[in-house]
Amino acid sequence: MNKGTVKFFNETKGYGFIKDEDSGKEYFVHVTGLVDKVKENDEVSFDLEEGRRGTNAVNVRRA
Template structure:
């Protein structure tokens, strides 16, 4: 698992970006990748653990958990 910080999350559109601690690149995240119970959303500045997988437009975050 990688560690990162939520840089942006649009609650209306349910997507955003997470900055990877390892390489400081930002990766797309969609709300379906969040593995928490209840209403799934992220807040700017939250620390998360995640994996990367190939999506339609490049690497994106999957299996996102609050750190």
């Protein structure tokens, strides 16, 4: 499980981005990949899954 911070999340559109703590990479997250409700600057843990347009964060939980 990876750890990171929610850099951006738009509740209206249902998506955002998470910055990985270790690599500094940013991953797309869709509302369907959330376990807990998140907002910008939340510390989270997440898994990665290959999606149609690249790697997505899934199983996102607040840390």
